[in-house]
Amino acid sequence: MPQTVVMKFGGTSVGTTERINAVANRVSEHIRSTGDRVVVVVSAMSGETDRLIELGKQAGGCGNKSREYHQLVTAGEHASIALTAMALESKGQPAQSLLANQVPIRTHEIYGLNLISDIDVEKLNALLDEGIVPVVAGFQGVGEDGSFTTLGRGGSDTTAVALAASLGSCPCFILTDIDGVYTALPSICRGAKKLKKLTYEEMLELASSGAKVLQARSVSFAHKHRVPLWVASSFSDDEGTEILEEYEGMEDAVVSGITCRVDEAKFTLRNLPDKPGIAAKLFKALGDAEVVVDMIVQSQGAGGNAAISFTVPQEDTSAAEGALKNLLLELPEASVEVDTDIAKLSVVGEGMRTHAGVASRMFEVLGSEGINVEMITTSEIKISVAIQAKYSELAVRVLHEAFIQSSS
């Protein structure tokens, strides 16, 4: 039965005009064969956002929180949406491109992040009613004062999910250059296999811990609004991976996927006086500097002194160092060490809710390869560890063998 669906194509899928034509073919064939009402979301052509940011730097500055940064980078989708709409029209499929302020997709700012507050679907529905495909700019929104805003790297996924949510929680297809979500990165791990189904929570944990296939925020958005979500290839008709609330046998496999990220930096503060309030001061200072802290380990040192380790995104390293400066002035004994050669390795799976012993097995497997676990953090369905970066590929492979290949 014909339905409304959102199809999102990433930067690689619209990276050349040849690919844009392929996207247009895919969309118009889908409409011809199903009768679906399709809303298309596209990112900027791959490389375009970086080109614009480079020009911005040359024009004297491109701080990614400035109004003009957002005004500038949104020019990328301005071109790609029009090109995609043109390609659709040339295939006989009426289409209209829409920038964020032409929909509009309204955002508000919270702690420096732009969140979608409201999407007006009146225009979209009017176009769909006329058989016209709206081609909406991903990644961008419009702020309260009419300025462009952006939703962060990978923000087009969130645009797509938010549109699907606003259109009555219709199905949302994230079409990309890989054909689904894998148990591990196939380029590292030859035994990696495509997952047919994942829960929102599994996908969220995978996305937050390094799987680049989807922006994490889009997954929580989809979960909250019960948007049926698929990750599939732009260029084949393979089914891809379905992301949903729950599926039969979802706890059979203990671990669904293994991810790794190497973009964090580990700070270690030693010789801290072991008294209340130090940790609070530390993390308040980091919070004030808008640095997001990920893993934290606090340990008792010798002679009544304490040590605290934590990780932050590498791009926030200097912001974090700045935030620590004043605190360190008050604590002349303390020392700080920064290590950017760390990897954060995560195993994720609904099965971990019911299966115990995953952490100990993980340590055992890593230990048998001589890999030291420096930090650890867990959620109900995830265990993450920090290890030395040079071991990251090896660690992914041995964990994949132990938890996934051995159980299938």
Added chain:
Amino acid sequence: MPQTVVMKFGGTSVGTTERINAVANRVSEHIRSTGDRVVVVVSAMSGETDRLIELGKQAGGCGNKSREYHQLVTAGEHASIALTAMALESKGQPAQSLLANQVPIRTHEIYGLNLISDIDVEKLNALLDEGIVPVVAGFQGVGEDGSFTTLGRGGSDTTAVALAASLGSCPCFILTDIDGVYTALPSICRGAKKLKKLTYEEMLELASSGAKVLQARSVSFAHKHRVPLWVASSFSDDEGTEILEEYEGMEDAVVSGITCRVDEAKFTLRNLPDKPGIAAKLFKALGDAEVVVDMIVQSQGAGGNAAISFTVPQEDTSAAEGALKNLLLELPEASVEVDTDIAKLSVVGEGMRTHAGVASRMFEVLGSEGINVEMITTSEIKISVAIQAKYSELAVRVLHEAFIQSSS
């Protein structure tokens, strides 16, 4: 005394980030030294619009009347305004970039042309009151349905003049890569000199007949709204050319400027029956095809047959041929010839209102060089002739010597 002024920079002036920084320096120094409230208008970086159009062609079509054509090419200024605003901010001058739909600059369509119907100056004035320079996208508008529209090649001039008109007919500076309006193209005519002043009507005639320094439409807009207009260099402090209602001694020189354009095609229809209504039918067919006819000559042929010659823009040649097809079916005797090797040469000057004999002197000068005049058309302050294109540079030089160098 501080005043509001509009400063417009063309594509060459913002063609690189280095030049954008130079523009930002110029604007911020102007503000520092005068205290003026400045609105900046910029075009797309030179080459960018063509790059977008080429991509559009590759995406299956880029008809310049389609909605998506306008949506696409307006991406050019989307980037340049943000870069210019960034460069201003990096010089310590607060600035905000504005796309046409962020101002908004509203347009309506008449005979396929988008005309500015209304500019909302509330936001501009609010920014100016706060000491923020609005950097407005030239060339673009927003249509009644919220889609982007464009104002034609050179349309940024019209944007600038329209903004100046809306801001109380404040002064408008068109800053470009040449330092003013010249009596003829200096690259053809070494004796060409910069004009200090011109009337709106002279400028309009020069712009419509080949002087590329200003979009003709912007001049009539400026005239209608009494916007004080200057054409000057982006990169020097020279005074440039002032365009105004009238100036002392404006009729002293018979001819103010000589222009030439080689972008027209001449159609000649022969063996037309010499009866009423043929010309009407012909020009109605051309009008229906949205072909703008420039010069027209009708002549009596031998044996009661008539001939009609007319010129159209070369880009409309095939549209004109299409429009003639049906008419020719009704007139089996008639023949049609198309000549694209023609040049249209114009001499313009307020002095022609009072001085007679310009046309005869013009024919004399051209004739003495063996240049045949094929068509002629006149206004109160202009005489244009069609000649063979190969003589165009020579003709400009001899007319410049006869009318301008000899009289100064």
